[in-house]
Amino acid sequence: MNAIRTRARGVPTTLGRSLVLSVASLVGSMTLFVWAVLAILSVPLGIGLFTTPSVLGLVRRHANRRRLLAATWCGVRVPVSYRPFPEDLRAGLVGRVERTSLMLRDPATWRDLRWLVVDMTAGYLIATLAAGLLIYPLEGFVLAAGLWRVFTDDRYWYGFVPVDSQATGLAAAALGVAILTIGLPASGPLLRVHFLLTRAMLAPSPEEELVRRIDRLTETRHEAVDTAASELRRIERDLHDGAQARLVAVGMNLGVVEALIEKDPARAKQLLAMARESSAEALTELRDLVRGIHPPVLAERGLGDAVRALALRLPVGTEVLVELDGRADAAVESAAYFAVSETLTNAVKHSGADRVQVDIHHADGALRVRVTDNGAGGARVGGGSGLSGIERRLGTFDGVMAVSSPAGGPTTVTMEIPCELS
Structure with missing residues (x-):
C-alpha cells in the first residue's frame, strides 16, 4: 500500500517529464534534423557554410539538454565527446569554412544526426507510451461517470471495450484501473529506457x-x-x-x-x-x-581535514562537508586540494560571495568535489579566473570539471577524479 501511495505521489512528475520528452522528441528533434540535412546539403552551394555551424550548434545544445535531463531525472550519464575547436580559429568567411569542416569531420556530429532520427521515432514512442499509461485510464473513469453519451450517441470504444451503457462504462473503468496498475510502476522505467536509448546513440564507441x-x-x-x-x-x-x-x-x-x-x-x-x-x-x-x-596537514590527516584547515583561513563563511571512507593516492589528494584551493580563491576574489560550501565525497569509483558560492555568477572556463588551470590539473588524472554560473549566481564548480580509496 505504501509503495502504491509513493508511486501515486510521483505520477504528476513522471507525467510531466514524459510529456516534455514527447514534445522535445517529436517537434524538437524532427525540426532540427530537417534543418541540419538542408544545411549540410547546401554546403556545396556555399549557403551551408553560413548555416551549418549555427544549425549543428543548435543540435549540440539540444543533445546536451537531453544529457542533462538524463542525468538529473534518471541518473543516466551520457558522455560528451565533441572535439574542441582550436583557440586560433579565424574569423570571417575563412573561419566559417574551418568551423564547418571541423564539425562535419567530427564523428560526434553524425552520432547526433543518427540520434535525432531515433529520438523522433522510437524515443517519441517510448515517452508517449509512458505518458499514455498514466493519461489513458482517466478516459475510462470519465466513461464510468456516465459521460460516454457526450462522445457519441451510439457505441464508443475504449480499448477493446464497447461502451454503450452504464454497465460497459464500468467495464471501461475497470480496464482503466488495470492500465493504471501497469502504468504506475512502468512509466518510470520507460523514461529510463528512453534515456538509455539516448546514451546508446550519443555515446562514442569504445x-x-x-x-x-x-x-x-x-x-x-x-x-x-x-x-x-x-x-x-x-x-x-x-x-x-x-x-x-x-x-x-x-x-x-x-x-x-x-x-x-x-x-x-x-x-x-x-x-x-x-x-x-x-x-x-x-x-x-x-x-x-x-x-x-604539499601541505603537511594534507599528508598527515588527509584531504578532508586539509580543506577544513584551508577554509578556516578564508575571510568568508565556509562550510565543508566530507564523506570519505578512506584516502586516495597522495597525488590525487594533492591535485584535489590545490583545485579546491584555487576554486575558493576565485570565489573570494571575483564572485563577491559571503558564503561558500564545499562537498567532498567518493562514489562510483570517483572522488567528487562540489564548491558552491552565493556570489554574482558569470564565471566560465577560459575567462581568466583560473578555472582553465584547474581543468588542466584535473586532466592529468583523467579528471573532469563542470561549471554552472548563471548571471546573478550561484556558482557551482563540480570536479571529478577517477580513483579508489585505500
Whole structure:
C-alpha cells in the first residue's frame, strides 16, 4: 500500500517529464534534423557554410539538454565527446569554412544526426507510451461517470471495450484501473529506457573513446610537464629571493658579531637579535614554501581535514562537508586540494560571495568535489579566473570539471577524479 501511495505521489512528475520528452522528441528533434540535412546539403552551394555551424550548434545544445535531463531525472550519464575547436580559429568567411569542416569531420556530429532520427521515432514512442499509461485510464473513469453519451450517441470504444451503457462504462473503468496498475510502476522505467536509448546513440564507441582518452592524456601530459617546470622555477625563485637571501644576511651578521664580540659587545648583541629575527623569517618562508608544495596537514590527516584547515583561513563563511571512507593516492589528494584551493580563491576574489560550501565525497569509483558560492555568477572556463588551470590539473588524472554560473549566481564548480580509496 505504501509503495502504491509513493508511486501515486510521483505520477504528476513522471507525467510531466514524459510529456516534455514527447514534445522535445517529436517537434524538437524532427525540426532540427530537417534543418541540419538542408544545411549540410547546401554546403556545396556555399549557403551551408553560413548555416551549418549555427544549425549543428543548435543540435549540440539540444543533445546536451537531453544529457542533462538524463542525468538529473534518471541518473543516466551520457558522455560528451565533441572535439574542441582550436583557440586560433579565424574569423570571417575563412573561419566559417574551418568551423564547418571541423564539425562535419567530427564523428560526434553524425552520432547526433543518427540520434535525432531515433529520438523522433522510437524515443517519441517510448515517452508517449509512458505518458499514455498514466493519461489513458482517466478516459475510462470519465466513461464510468456516465459521460460516454457526450462522445457519441451510439457505441464508443475504449480499448477493446464497447461502451454503450452504464454497465460497459464500468467495464471501461475497470480496464482503466488495470492500465493504471501497469502504468504506475512502468512509466518510470520507460523514461529510463528512453534515456538509455539516448546514451546508446550519443555515446562514442569504445574505439573512439580510447582515441579520445589517448589524445586527452597526451595533451595533459605535456601540460603537466610544463606546469612542473614552471613550478620548479617558482620554487627556485622563491628560495633565491626569500629564504636564501635571509640566510646569507644571517651569515654576514654572524661574521660581524664574531669580529665585534670583544670590541663592542652592545653592537654585537644588536646584530645577534637581527640574525635571530632573520632566521625566524627565513624559517617562516620555508614553511610557507613547503605548504605550497604539499601541505603537511594534507599528508598527515588527509584531504578532508586539509580543506577544513584551508577554509578556516578564508575571510568568508565556509562550510565543508566530507564523506570519505578512506584516502586516495597522495597525488590525487594533492591535485584535489590545490583545485579546491584555487576554486575558493576565485570565489573570494571575483564572485563577491559571503558564503561558500564545499562537498567532498567518493562514489562510483570517483572522488567528487562540489564548491558552491552565493556570489554574482558569470564565471566560465577560459575567462581568466583560473578555472582553465584547474581543468588542466584535473586532466592529468583523467579528471573532469563542470561549471554552472548563471548571471546573478550561484556558482557551482563540480570536479571529478577517477580513483579508489585505500
